[in-house]
Amino acid sequence: MTVRIVVVSHSDKIADGAVELAAQMAPDVMMVPAGGTSDGRIGTSMDKVMAALETAAGGDGVVVLTDLGSAVMTAESAMEFAEGGAPVLLADAPIVEGLVAAAVAAQGGASVHAVRRAAEATHGYPASRPKAEDHVAAGGPAVYGPAAGEPAAPAAPDASGDFELVNLAGMHARPAAKIAGGLSALDAEVTVNGVDGASMTGLMTLAAGKGSVLHVEASGPDAERAVAYVAGLVRKGFGEP
Template identity: 45%
Template sequence: MQRQAPEVTGVSGKVGLVFVSHSAKIAEGLVELAAQMAAGTALAAAGGTDDGGVGTSFDRVAAAIAAVDSGVGVVVLCDLGSAILTAETAKDFLDDAVRERVVIVDAPLVEGAVAAAVEAEGGGDLAAVVSAARSAIGAFATEDRPSVDGGAARVPEGYSRSVTIVNRDGLHARPAAEFVKMANTLDVPVTVNGKDARSLLGIMSMGLVKGNTIELATTSPNGRSAVDALAGLVESGFGEH
C-alpha cells in the first residue's frame, strides 16, 4: 500500500514530533495547538485508520516519522495503549540508523506534546525533548500546589517581585510558552510561586487567570535583571489585548 505523506508544519533541523491518536481530528488538532507555540518545529499527525475510521495505522505512523525526521531525532507521543503498539511496530521496520533516533514516549498526549514542542522549538536535543514530554506525567497533580496569589514561601535571599496577570484569558498556552522561552534564555534560576520558570507544564498547572498576582523570585544575587525581564513580559500582556 502506498503511504500518503502527512501534512507537516514547521521546518527541518530540529527534533520532530509525531502525534498518534485513534482519532484523526485529535491528532490534527494537536498539531494545530502545538504549532501555535512551535511554528518552526516539524510536527505531524498520524491519527485514524487508512480508511478514515477510528483506530491507528502503521502506514500513517511510518510516513509521519519519515516526514519529520531531519536527522536529529523524532519523538512520538500516543493516546492509548494500542497506539503505542502501532508506533512500536512502525519503529521496528525503520532502518537501524533511523530507529536509533526515534523515541516513543509514554506520557499524557496533550500535555506531553505541548511541553515537547516548546523544548524542540527552543533547540533542545532529543534527550531534552524526551525529558520535556515525560515531565507531563503528574505535572497537573493538585497536591501541594502553590497558591496563585503568592502562597509560596519567600526566598530568604536573592530578589523577588510580585506582578499581576493582565491577559484577558490568563496565562494560557501561547503566553505561557513565551514566558518559558524567555526563562530558558536567562542564566539564573527563577521561580513562579515556587515553581521553576523554565517548566511550561509547571506554569500552566497553576491555572493563572487575569488578576492573579504571582511572585517571581531568584536566590541568585545576580538575578535581579532576570526577574525584572520576566516581570516586564508579564506586565506587557504578551502582546495580547
C-alpha cells in the same frame, strides 16, 4: 533545524486537531499526525506511523507522542525501523498538553531530550532531580539534612524575581506553554508561585489573572537565565494584548 514531533492517535481527527492546536503556538515546528487506520477507521496503523517518522526525519531528532495503550506499542514497533542518525524518542505524556509543551520547547530550539522532558513535565514526569540534602549512605538508610531525621532548611534560590501579569487573559494555555517550554530547555529547577515552572498544567492551575504577581525562584547553573526568560515573557505580555 529543530526537533520534529510525530503524534500517534487512534483517531485521525484527534491527531490532526492536536497538531492544529499546537501549531498556533509553535508555527515553525514540523508536527506530523499519524491517526487512525489506513482505511479511515478508529485504530492505529504501523504503515502510517512509519510514514510519519520518515516524513519527520532529517531534523535534530524526533519526539513521538501517543494516546492509548496500543498506540504506544505501534509507535514502539515503528521506531525500531526508523532510519537516520538523529534520535527518535517516545514521550510518556498526555497527547494534547504534552504536544503543546513539546512544540513550544522545540520552537525555542531545545534539544530532543529537552523537548521530551517538556512533554513529560505536563503530568509530573520525570520526577524531580534529587536534592543535594537527600542522599543514601552506603549500606545504610537515607539521610536527610545535616543529621538523620533532621530535614535541612530549604536552600535559598540562586535567582528570583516578582513579575506582574499585564496581558488581559493572564495565565492561560499559551503563556503556560511558553513558560514551561522555555524553562524545560534550561539547566535549572524553577518554581512559579510554588509550582514547577516546567509544568504547563501546573502553571495553569495557578489561575493567575491580569495583575497577578508571579514569584519566580530558580536554582542551578541556568538560574539567572531562567528568571530573565520568565521576566521577558511577562513584560511583553506573552505577545498578547
